Amino acid sequence: MSTTPSRPGFWHFTREFLRDPRAIGAVFPSSPYLARKMAALVPGGEGLVLELGPGLGPVTRALLERGIAPADLVLVERSPRMVAHLRQRFPGVEVIEGDAARLGDYLHQRGPARAIVSSLPLRSMPSSLVQQILDQFPAIGRAGTVFIQFTYHSKSSCQAIIPQVFVHDGRHFIWRNLPPARVDRFSLRHPDA
Numbered sequence: 001m002s003t004t005p006s007r008p009g010f011w012h013f014t015r016e017f018l019r020d021p022r023a024i025g026a027v028f029p030s031s032p033y034l035a036r037k038m039a040a041l042v043p044g045g046e047g048l049v050l051e052l053g054p055g056l057g058p059v060t061r062a063l064l065e066r067g068i069a070p071a072d073l074v075l076v077e078r079s080p081r082m083v084a085h086l087r088q089r090f091p092g093v094e095v096i097e098g099d100a101a102r103l104g105d106y107l108h109q110r111g112p113a114r115a116i117v118s119s120l121p122l123r124s125m126p127s128s129l130v131q132q133i134l135d136q137f138p139a140i141g142r143a144g145t146v147f148i149q150f151t152y153h154s155k156s157s158c159q160a161i162i163p164q165v166f167v168h169d170g171r172h173f174i175w176r177n178l179p180p181a182r183v184d185r186f187s188l189r190h191p192d193a
Helices: 007-019 032-040 058-066 080-089 100-106 127-135
Strands: 048-052 073-077 094-097 113-118 146-151 166-174 181-188
Touching (some): 032 166, 032 181, 073 100, 100 127
Parallel strands (some): 073 094, 113 146
Antiparallel strands (some): 146 181
16 A cells, blocks of 8 residues: 555645645655554544544544544644545535634534544644643543644654643554654543643
8 A cells, every 4th residue: 555645635735735834744644554543542432533634634534444433523624725625525524624722612512522633743833832732632631532643753742742631651653654653642631630
């Protein structure tokens, strides 16, 4: 299986990267290997699964193939073009065109998330914005909520800045990705801790 996307998807992704490289954070979309690893780290059961920065949807597809119900999946994407693509590709999934810094505004009527799956380029975003995003996680989670983040850096994606109520409980290296990636998983001890 190839680690590069189909030609139309590749050019769509590349156009968005050229338009705003810091917001996209990658030249290539995530490989199926990376997407499946991220999806495999989501705990089973019921409850909201929130995906941040889904791009063209490789992780979305892996989450659905893993058995996450479309009604339990909420995508938050800033790019209007990618939002239109996601809505067409995954018609049963809620796609919010918005900023991850405003998660609380979008999820006020939804139950707590069982998982937050992120493809956001946290290492290339302004640190104040990253902190604003991460600080919302305890309020939208519950004890046992997991946060899954990938990076192209060999060191942790965000361990030094994630709220202390999250415990780092796993890292995985995905060599069959362009470039190779690291996936970190964190678990929320208790939202009020």
